[in-house]
Amino acid sequence: MTISRRHFLSASALTAVAASFPAPAIFGTEKNKKYRVALAGCGWWGTNILNAALASKTVEAVALVDVDKRQLETELNNVKDKTGSEPKIFGDFREMLEQTKPDIVINATPDHWHALITIAACRAGAHVYVEKPICHTINEGIAMVKTARETNRTVQVGTHRRVSPHNQAAMEFLKSGKLGKIGHVRAFVNYPGGTGKITPDSPIPDGLDWDFWCGPAPLLPYNPRMHPRGFRQFMEFANGQISDWGIHWLDQVLWWSQDEQYPKSVASVGGRFVLEDNSTWHDTQHVVYQFDKFDLVWEHRLYSGNPPEKHNIGVYFYGTNGVLHLGWLDGWSYYPNGTDKEPAEHGEPKLDKPDDQNIANLWADFIDAIQTGRKPVADIENGHRSTTLALLAVLSQKLGRGIVWDGKNQTIPNDPEAVKLLARKYREPWKYPE
Numbered sequence: 001m002t003i004s005r006r007h008f009l010s011a012s013a014l015t016a017v018a019a020s021f022p023a024p025a026i027f028g029t030e031k032n033k034k035y036r037v038a039l040a041g042c043g044w045w046g047t048n049i050l051n052a053a054l055a056s057k058t059v060e061a062v063a064l065v066d067v068d069k070r071q072l073e074t075e076l077n078n079v080k081d082k083t084g085s086e087p088k089i090f091g092d093f094r095e096m097l098e099q100t101k102p103d104i105v106i107n108a109t110p111d112h113w114h115a116l117i118t119i120a121a122c123r124a125g126a127h128v129y130v131e132k133p134i135c136h137t138i139n140e141g142i143a144m145v146k147t148a149r150e151t152n153r154t155v156q157v158g159t160h161r162r163v164s165p166h167n168q169a170a171m172e173f174l175k176s177g178k179l180g181k182i183g184h185v186r187a188f189v190n191y192p193g194g195t196g197k198i199t200p201d202s203p204i205p206d207g208l209d210w211d212f213w214c215g216p217a218p219l220l221p222y223n224p225r226m227h228p229r230g231f232r233q234f235m236e237f238a239n240g241q242i243s244d245w246g247i248h249w250l251d252q253v254l255w256w257s258q259d260e261q262y263p264k265s266v267a268s269v270g271g272r273f274v275l276e277d278n279s280t281w282h283d284t285q286h287v288v289y290q291f292d293k294f295d296l297v298w299e300h301r302l303y304s305g306n307p308p309e310k311h312n313i314g315v316y317f318y319g320t321n322g323v324l325h326l327g328w329l330d331g332w333s334y335y336p337n338g339t340d341k342e343p344a345e346h347g348e349p350k351l352d353k354p355d356d357q358n359i360a361n362l363w364a365d366f367i368d369a370i371q372t373g374r375k376p377v378a379d380i381e382n383g384h385r386s387t388t389l390a391l392l393a394v395l396s397q398k399l400g401r402g403i404v405w406d407g408k409n410q411t412i413p414n415d416p417e418a419v420k421l422l423a424r425k426y427r428e429p430w431k432y433p434e
């Protein structure tokens with residue numbers, strides 16, 4: 001067990017590891033292979049992904065990594081119960097990569113860790129299944145795409161709605177043209193909730209390496225709301241509701257818009273108007289994205305649902321013939337213009353337990369992509385474009401004004417103040433990825 005070691009491997013050591021790895025999967029020759037998989041981030045979602053991977057019989061778990069020994073122990077017991085085998089456990093992903101040389105790394109760490117671990121895993125020869133949002137600042141995402149391509153690794157992003165049966169059916173409906181001409185799209189997550197209350201900081205729990213957990217982000221005092229799972233509510237580690245939940249729906253819009261993968265401009269308004277707790281995310285946000293052929297509006301509220309419109313989350317596509325709502329537990333519904341009280345057509349969801357998602361389908365796609373050499377359905381480039389939509393909104397919100405986005409060159413032209421926010425300073429000794 002290596003969790004307490006503060007030993008940072010040198011760049012040359014990692015390069016040597018990368019050099020010792022075999023060439024990328026040769027198309028079609030790996031059928032029936034059991035991939036040696038490592039899980040980084042043994043929390044809620046990492047467990048779900050690893051369980052789906054183990055159930056698919058395509059992998060053996062060779063390593064588990066977490067900076068919290070309690071999470072590691074729970075995950076180790078989970079894997080032992082399911083498979084009878086015992087993966088090695090680590091506190092430092094670099095040591096794991098060096099010692100176990102996995103074929104696949106599942107990266108289900110908090111958002112501020114996605115870039116460094118994904119890049120190190122690709123460089124060490126592993127294919128990566130990385131969770132959404134793919135990064136914390138946009139330039140990390142650019143580096144992740146570049147590294148995936150340079151190392152010829154398959155990198156799947158956890159935007160499983162691209163393989164969910166009802167999302168696919170809705171997308172077919174949209175593409176059939178039945179909605180007529182679509183000029184406006186609205187994506188939203190609105191949940192009712194109270195104002196919240198302050199949770200005091202507390203001593204760091206035994207077994208948690210809090211300094212490593214914070215990693216490249218600022219070292220904040222430990223607060224039980226941050227870990228496990230609560231990091232998404234703190235802007236040092238994540239980017240709030242739009243990048244946590246919102247990215248799933250923004251991704252659906254880019255899946256639909258196909259030849260338009262980035263907006264020309266973005267403007268966000270909102271703030272913290274209602275919440276009284278110690279989280280730092282925006283409780284209210286409205287964003288307008290200008291594309292060439294349509295505009296997209298994002299909205300979220302953390303304290304009030306959407307009862308007059310029935311649907312609390314999802315995307316509305318507004319066409320000349322009617323409106324399509326693409327949702328989650330409520331499937332998809334088509335409301336023709338003029339008779340919009342009840343859906344004229346509806347598709348029920350087909351979701352897997354325990355969390356009503358379709359991870360198994362996304363895992364199957366990932367393995368097939370590795371074996372055939374094709375791009376996976378939620379390729380890193382797609383995940384990067386969707387994450388960028390969310391992060392541009394946060395950037396505009398921080399600036400307090402709209403921005404122009406040059407999506408081809410992935411920059412904000414003639415706007416040095418805004419360009420600075422495409423990256424952030426990492427805490428030493430971590431280096432921002434180039």
Ligand SMILES: NC(=O)c1ccc[n+]([C@@H]2O[C@H](COP(=O)([O-])OP(=O)(O)OC[C@H]3O[C@@H](n4cnc5c(N)ncnc54)[C@H](O)[C@@H]3O)[C@@H](O)[C@H]2O)c1
Nearest residue numbers: 041042043044045065066067068071108109131158228229
């Ligand atoms: N695709 C989806 O539908 C979906 C759903 C839920 C969560 N997620 C994503 O999964 C990720 C994890 O979320 P969660 O809810 O499981 O969080 P979690 O807090 O339950 O788990 C994260 C784990 O990562 C560990 N960790 C932190 N730094 C680490 C490091 N450097 N190396 C190894 N482990 C480290 C933490 O100790 C924790 O155990 C997030 O990015 C989240 O957005 C995706």
